[in-house]
Amino acid sequence: MSEDLPELPDRLSVNPNSKYYNEAIFEREVGIRLNGQEKTxxxxxxxxxxxxKVAAGKSVDRRGNPLTLTLKGKVEAFYKERK
Structure with a gap:
């Protein structure tokens, strides 16, 4: 890739209220694979x-955050190619 992209962190969240949220990372689309299967x-x-952690349907907690399920396995994070 010719762009100078920030390195993907070990831990990242899409929730802006999380301490693991990083807005600079989300300027590009990030892909995640769990055990070789891409998760969206x-x-x-x-x-x-x-x-x-993946959303459990459309259920939300009392603060409006999605309820999540934790899935374990080999995790790979990558930037998706621009089309």
Whole structure:
């Protein structure tokens, strides 16, 4: 890639209220693979601990945040190619 992209962190969240949120990262689309299968509904991931959190349907907690399920396995984060 010819662009100078920031390195993807070990842990990242899409929730702006999380301490793991990084707006600069989201200027480009980020892809996540769990055990080789690309996931599109990831709310948060941690590569070193080997888990992702995915939204559990349309359910939300009392603060309006999506309820999540934690899935474990080999996590890979990458920037998606621009079309």
């Amino acid at each position: 509904n990831v709310e948060e991931y941690c590569i070193s601990e080997g888990w992702i």
